[in-house]
Amino acid sequence: MSAAPHLNAPPALTHFTTPLAQTPFHPRTEAANRLQGWAPWAGYMTATCFGDSTMEHTAIRNAATLYDISPMVKYRITGPDAVAYLNRLTLRDVGRLAVGQVHYTAWCDDQGKVMDDGTVFRLGPDDFRLCCQERHLPWLLDSAWGLDIRLRDETEDLAALALQGPVSATVLAQAGFDIQALKPFRMTTCPFDTGEVMISRTGFTGDLGYELWISPDLALPLWDHLMQAGALYGLMPVGSEAVMLARLEAGFITTGMDFVPVQHAVREDRARSPFEIGLDWMIAWDKGHFTGRRALMAERDGKSSQWALVGLDIPGNVSAEGAILYFDKRREAGFITAACWSPTLKRNIAIAQVEARYDSCDHLWVEIYALRELQYQKLMLPVTKTARPFFAPERRRATPPGRF
Amino acid sequence: MTYDALILGAGHNGLVTACYLARAGMKVLVIEKNDWVGGAAVSRELTPGFTYSNCSYVASLFRPEIMRDLELPRHGLQILPYEGGAVFQEGGGYLGMYRDHDANRREFARHSARDAEAYDVYSRDVLRYCRFIRPMLLRTPPDPARFRPRDIGELLFIGKQVSGLSERQIADMVRFWTMSISDYLDHYFESPVIKAYLAVSAIIGTALGPMSPGSAYVLLHHYMGDVDGNIGAWGFARGGMGSITKALSSSLQASGGEIRTGAPVARVLVKNGRSIGVVLENGDEIRAKRVISNMDVKRTMLKHVEERELPGDYVASVKKFKTRGSSGKLNIALDAAPKFAALPEGSPAIKGDLHFTDSIEKMERAYDDWKAGHFSRDPFQDVMIPTMIDPTMTPPGKHFMSCFVQYAPPKIGDLAEGGRDWTDADRDAFGEACLNQIERYAPGFRNLIRHVEIRTPRELEAEVGLTEGNIFQGELTFDQLLFNRPVPRYANYRTPVRDLWICGSSTHPGGGVMGAPGRNAASEILRDAKLSPKDMSDAWPVL
Numbered sequence: 001m002s003a004a005p006h007l008n009a010p011p012a013l014t015h016f017t018t019p020l021a022q023t024p025f026h027p028r029t030e031a032a033n034r035l036q037g038w039a040p041w042a043g044y045m046t047a048t049c050f051g052d053s054t055m056e057h058t059a060i061r062n063a064a065t066l067y068d069i070s071p072m073v074k075y076r077i078t079g080p081d082a083v084a085y086l087n088r089l090t091l092r093d094v095g096r097l098a099v100g101q102v103h104y105t106a107w108c109d110d111q112g113k114v115m116d117d118g119t120v121f122r123l124g125p126d127d128f129r130l131c132c133q134e135r136h137l138p139w140l141l142d143s144a145w146g147l148d149i150r151l152r153d154e155t156e157d158l159a160a161l162a163l164q165g166p167v168s169a170t171v172l173a174q175a176g177f178d179i180q181a182l183k184p185f186r187m188t189t190c191p192f193d194t195g196e197v198m199i200s201r202t203g204f205t206g207d208l209g210y211e212l213w214i215s216p217d218l219a220l221p222l223w224d225h226l227m228q229a230g231a232l233y234g235l236m237p238v239g240s241e242a243v244m245l246a247r248l249e250a251g252f253i254t255t256g257m258d259f260v261p262v263q264h265a266v267r268e269d270r271a272r273s274p275f276e277i278g279l280d281w282m283i284a285w286d287k288g289h290f291t292g293r294r295a296l297m298a299e300r301d302g303k304s305s306q307w308a309l310v311g312l313d314i315p316g317n318v319s320a321e322g323a324i325l326y327f328d329k330r331r332e333a334g335f336i337t338a339a340c341w342s343p344t345l346k347r348n349i350a351i352a353q354v355e356a357r358y359d360s361c362d363h364l365w366v367e368i369y370a371l372r373e374l375q376y377q378k379l380m381l382p383v384t385k386t387a388r389p390f391f392a393p394e395r396r397r398a399t400p401p402g403r404f
Numbered sequence: 405m406t407y408d409a410l411i412l413g414a415g416h417n418g419l420v421t422a423c424y425l426a427r428a429g430m431k432v433l434v435i436e437k438n439d440w441v442g443g444a445a446v447s448r449e450l451t452p453g454f455t456y457s458n459c460s461y462v463a464s465l466f467r468p469e470i471m472r473d474l475e476l477p478r479h480g481l482q483i484l485p486y487e488g489g490a491v492f493q494e495g496g497g498y499l500g501m502y503r504d505h506d507a508n509r510r511e512f513a514r515h516s517a518r519d520a521e522a523y524d525v526y527s528r529d530v531l532r533y534c535r536f537i538r539p540m541l542l543r544t545p546p547d548p549a550r551f552r553p554r555d556i557g558e559l560l561f562i563g564k565q566v567s568g569l570s571e572r573q574i575a576d577m578v579r580f581w582t583m584s585i586s587d588y589l590d591h592y593f594e595s596p597v598i599k600a601y602l603a604v605s606a607i608i609g610t611a612l613g614p615m616s617p618g619s620a621y622v623l624l625h626h627y628m629g630d631v632d633g634n635i636g637a638w639g640f641a642r643g644g645m646g647s648i649t650k651a652l653s654s655s656l657q658a659s660g661g662e663i664r665t666g667a668p669v670a671r672v673l674v675k676n677g678r679s680i681g682v683v684l685e686n687g688d689e690i691r692a693k694r695v696i697s698n699m700d701v702k703r704t705m706l707k708h709v710e711e712r713e714l715p716g717d718y719v720a721s722v723k724k725f726k727t728r729g730s731s732g733k734l735n736i737a738l739d740a741a742p743k744f745a746a747l748p749e750g751s752p753a754i755k756g757d758l759h760f761t762d763s764i765e766k767m768e769r770a771y772d773d774w775k776a777g778h779f780s781r782d783p784f785q786d787v788m789i790p791t792m793i794d795p796t797m798t799p800p801g802k803h804f805m806s807c808f809v810q811y812a813p814p815k816i817g818d819l820a821e822g823g824r825d826w827t828d829a830d831r832d833a834f835g836e837a838c839l840n841q842i843e844r845y846a847p848g849f850r851n852l853i854r855h856v857e858i859r860t861p862r863e864l865e866a867e868v869g870l871t872e873g874n875i876f877q878g879e880l881t882f883d884q885l886l887f888n889r890p891v892p893r894y895a896n897y898r899t900p901v902r903d904l905w906i907c908g909s910s911t912h913p914g915g916g917v918m919g920a921p922g923r924n925a926a927s928e929i930l931r932d933a934k935l936s937p938k939d940m941s942d943a944w945p946v947l
Contacts, residue, residue: 013748016500019507043506111572138522138592153517264524266531268570 020045023070024159024219028227032237039240042133042155044071049239054343056242060205061344063234064165066226067243069211070219074158075130075140079149082126088291089143090120091274093284097122102185102200106279112295113262113271115139116255117279119202121187129154133255139263143291159219163226164209164246166393167233169401172199172210175229179210180400193221204243206250208395208402248349249342251311251388253277258309258337258351269306273299276307276356278388307334308359311388312350315381317341318370320350325358329365329380333358336366342390349390350383361385407433409929410681410692412669412708413869413908415443416466418698419652420922421907421929423474426661427939428930433690434661435682437668437869441653443698444868444875445917447646451737451855454804455797457645458735458857459868459875461788461806462486462757464629464638465918466648467542473939474655481651482642485631486793488756490747491601492845498746499597499762500753516595526592526602527636532573533580534628534635535946536565541628541913541920542943544928545887545895581882585619586764596763603764604757607810608786609875609915611730613771614764618881625880625914638757640790644797644804648917672697672704672904674713679904682708694903694933696925699869700877701890701910702727709901718900721891725910726884729861729873730774732812734838737854738803741789742846758787760841774811777819779834779860783841784810802854809838814861814872826862834860876915877908886912897925905929 021044023029030036034051046068050056059065077085086094092105099122106117118132140151163171172179177190179199187200195218203209214222227235247254255261262271273296274280283296299305314320320339327333334354341348350366358364361383368379395402408430411418418434419441426432434441440448444459463483471481489501499515502508512520539561546558566574580588585606589599605626606612606619613619631639641647653663668685672695681691697704705714705722747753761767761784770780786808791798798804815823816830835858843849861873870877878884887895890910897905907925909915923940930937 014750015510016502016504016507016752017750019502019504019510021506021510040506043509111570135521135524137520138518138525141518264528266528266535268532268573 023068024216025068025070025161025223027220028223029068029237037239041071041240042073042135046071047237047239049241050237053239053241053245056236056238057245057343059234059236060165060207060238060242060246062166063236064163064167064171064230065236065238065242066223067162067164067238069160069162070158072131072155072160073133073135074153074155075136076152076154077128077130077149078126078152080126081147081149082128085144085147085149086120086128086130087287088147088289089140091279091283091290092120093287094120094122094128095287099124100187102187102202105282106274108274108292108296109262110292110295111262111271112273112292112299113265114259114274114277114279115261115263117253121200134261134263157216159214159216159222161212161222161226162203162205162209162243163212164203164205164207166208166395166402167230167235167404168209170403171226171230171233171235174233175226183399184397192225193218197222204250204252205246206252206389206391206396207246207393208398245340245342248338248340248351249344249389249391251351251390253309253351254338259353272307272353273305275299275305276309276353278309305356307353308356310352310354310359310361311386311390312336312352312361312366313384313386314339314348314350314366316379317348318368318379319348320366320368323366323368325352325354325383326365326367326380327358328363333364344391347390349386351388405691406681407431407690407692409433409694409696410435410690411696411698411907412682412704413437413443413698414441414649414653414663414665415698415908416445416649416652416917416919417908417922417925418443418696419649419656420470420474420919421696421698421926422661423652423656423659424923424926424937424940425929426656426659427474428935428937430933430935432656432661433692434656434663435667435669435684435690436663436665438867439666441663441665442646442649444870445645445649446868447644450735450857453799454737454802454855455644455646456735456737456804456857457641457790457806458859459733459864460645460917461790461808462638463641463645463648463917464626464631464636465916466629467919467923468630469542469941469943470919470923473941474652476648476651476655479651479654479658480643481647483631483639484642484793485634485637485639486756486790488752488754489601489758490744490753490756491597491759491762492744492746493597493762496746497597498753499601500747500751501601501756502752512595512598515598516593519593519595519598522592523598529576530624530627531635533577533624536569536577537624537628538946539565539943540886541918542923544897544924545889545912547887547893547895549893580624581621582617583620584615584617585623586615586768588620589764596765600761600763600767601759603767604759604786607767607771607784608808609731610879611726611728611774611811611874612879612881613768615768616771621882621885622880625916629916629918640794642794642796644790645917669708672709672901674710674901674904677713678902694905694929696905696907696929698908698922699906700727700871700874700908701725701906702871703869704906705899709904713901715900718891718894725890726879726881727871727874727877728879729814729864729870730811731873731875732779732809732834732861733857733859733864734807734809734835735857735859736805736807737798738805738852739854740801740852741792741803742805742842742849742852744846746845754789755792756788758785760785760845771811774813777813777815777817777823779812779830779837780810781837783837785838785841787842807838807842809834812860812873826860831858831860831862834858877910878915880914885914889914897921897928
């Protein structure tokens with residue numbers, strides 16, 4: 001560790017009057033938020049819905065949408081040991097990540113329990129950005145012992161927008177950004193106004209889409225510029241309700257919703273290993289030591305995983321949110337962590353945690369309480385294990401991207 | 405007439421025991437030396453129109469099972485959660501506390517970005533220990549040396565709690581139970597003022613400094629309660645802490661129990677090794693099938709029972725039971741709310757606990773004075789103004805301020821040589837040190853004062869009856885907990901004298917306005933009398 005962590009400017013003493021911070025896009029999102037529906041996300045106000053979540057979700061799959069992802073926690077890691085550091089910290093091999101490339105990864109504590117998942121951007125040979133859901137400053141600082149890196153929390157220094165939907169590439173082209181050659185999980189930098197915007201082909205909807213990263217002082221000009229460029233293409237801002245529906249269709253998991261990060265697990269047995277939430281594929285066993293490796297090898301070799309994360313198909317059209325799963329309708333076998341009736345797939349889908357021995361999901365039933373005019377109707381339905389992603393259109397990968 | 409149960413002392417635990425016994429059908433009398441009920445959960449009107457919380461001043465530990473069983477809400481009890489709190493720093497800064505997680509994180513981040521996030525993991529760990537200990541509160545500790553089925557069952561119960569933990573958590577927990585709070589906090593935090601705030605609960609009521617091993621457990625003792633399920637949160641009793649004992653008295657009378665105030669006991673009558681009643685100081689005799697003392701174990705056994713009735717090793721243990729007083733109290737009637745210079749307009753911090761000790765080192769130095777037999781010259785204070793949210797205690801715009809102060813020794817001077825008693829001059833000098841400290845952070849505060857009640861260990865012992873002024877009826881150090889509280893082999897609320905019981909905070913699980921000792925004692929007494937503990941619901945499971 002070569003330097004103290006960067007400290008963001010201290011908030012004003014009266015911050016208690018605004019416990020939730022506003023993102024750099026707030027003047028625009030507030031003006032567009034017809035219902036004034038807000039929820040907290042990592043200490044920021046985030047729009048849950050601008051007026052109609054159904055229309056917003058439809059736009060994600062039909063046209064193009066803007067979602068303010070500025071609250072995402074962002075760390076900048078630089079220095080000669082940056083690769084060694086991230087290889088110690090995370091599960092995947094950062095050495096294989098090319099400059100200009102992004103990968104999805106996760107990291108564990110020493111007991112091999114997952115702390116968070118996120119994306120690593122390689123901005124230069126010794127320059128990385130780590131984006132995630134939770135705050136990890138103490139852990140990231142401690143993980144740097146003996147390594148020459150600089151760590152900086154740049155959450156507040158960077159505004160970010162997700163531009164997602166089948167028409168998103170067209171909107172970017174219309175806005176004058178050259179992204180025709182940009183492949184999935186790659187990034188590029190384009191001049192914008194007095195500065196530049198970094199554009200990555202990443203997202204949380206499973207569809208064609210991009211994420212734009214910019215200095216906060218250029219946030220509002222960028223929003224205005226994109227909205228203008230997208231005016232003829234149905235571009236609209238969307239809230240977290242529509243995005244969470246889209247992410248479930250894509251089969252993505254969310255920290256704090258589909259699993260409890262170990263650092264928040266009051267009940268020790270709530271913590272999960274990568275095997276137990278379907279992230280074991282990302283473990284780079286051959287890269288040398290990384291945090292949690294010994295525990296994960298023991299789990300792999302001893303086949304001692306207690307849980308499995310599965311995708312489910314459920315008959316009918318009643319969402320199974322919060323439901324409990326039973327083996328043979330009697331013994332509790334797991335629980336649903338996310339569920340919806342998918343408008344895109346016309347299927348009733350869910351993500352669930354099941355005890356490892358029920359991994360096949362044979363003879364598993366879900367008990368759903370369907371609320372119909374203030375009265376619950378109990379349903380006991382058989383479930384079928386199904387592959388994730390639930391929805392993965394070809395257009396998400398096509399390079400050059402389609403016009404719509 | 406002969407009562408089924410005679411309870412000595414109308415403190416919260418005595419009243420809890422009395423309520424359960426009366427509900428099970430016993431003929432119950434509570435006698436109290438003062439002209440009012442309450443013990444250390446007491447509210448008196450020492451200035452017309454101003455209700456005080458004269459001793460204890462906040463509530464969290466009082467078990468909700470008891471409130472429910474004894475229908476205390478129906479008898480007027482309301483617990484109000486509060487917000488806010490601050491540590492004022494030398495030089496004009498402060499650390500505020502907010503109920504909102506993000507506001508609190510941003511406040512911590514003003515002092516340390518790292519600590520702001522470390523706080524989440526710290527909270528998780530302390531919550532884990534709370535969850536471990538809570539199931540033990542409403543149970544009689546096992547006697548590990550006996551092999552009666554019940555003791556074995558209780559030992560297995562504790563064993564089961566431990567076996568649910570990972571090796572790592574067991575290691576962490578042993579560290580936590582034995583460490584000083586200073587060392588423990590160093591594992592998580594770097595900011596002196598954040599550590600000072602978090603150390604508060606580890607020294608309150610305890611003759612330990614923040615650097616004394618064992619102080620971390622005291623913190624847990626203060627965190628294991630809750631307000632409406634919010635574990636670790638604290639609240640006010642609406643109308644002052646006396647509302648708790650008023651509600652208990654009302655509940656007791658509703659089920660046929662009697663209370664006699666102004667009736668100090670002189671001696672417990674013992675005949676053939678059994679207690680048969682008491683003699684009051686005025687010479688009256690009251691006969692009862694069993695006598696249950698809410699007084700601490702020292703006061704009960706050494707002052708009110710003939711020593712010849714007791715086994716020597718028991719007397720020796722009771723004499724050595726640590727009851728060193730460490731704290732004092734200022735109760736202040738104010739003509740207006742004080743203005744703390746550091747706080748911005750509208751800050752909710754003033755509605756919570758306020759402190760003027762901004763580092764653990766300063767706390768430890770305050771403790772150094774105690775060791776030398778002097779009250780702290782620069783004391784640690786836990787200041788609350790419950791009237792910020794409670795409209796019932798003072799006229800509008802006026803306030804009651806409660807200042808809990810450490811450290812105040814039981815005697816003044818060299819303790820090795822026995823020390824000397826507090827004098828009125830000592831008491832007043834102690835009060836001045838506290839008032840001047842507040843004045844430094846709230847200029848003009850002293851001009852608002854209408855009345856101050858200053859209580860040192862001397863007053864706490866003389867009025868409330870707490871030996872040496874120890875607010876927990878015995879220190880909460882690990883050597884005096886569980887089956888060692890108060891004395892090994894007598895941790896089951898019994899004494900060597902048959903039909904003489906103790907039900908106060910000297911017994912498991914200890915002090916604080918918790919009611920658990922009183923309830924556990926009632927449970928044992930009813931079991932002994934082969935009566936069903938009617939209206940005693942099982943302790944709620946910790947899910």
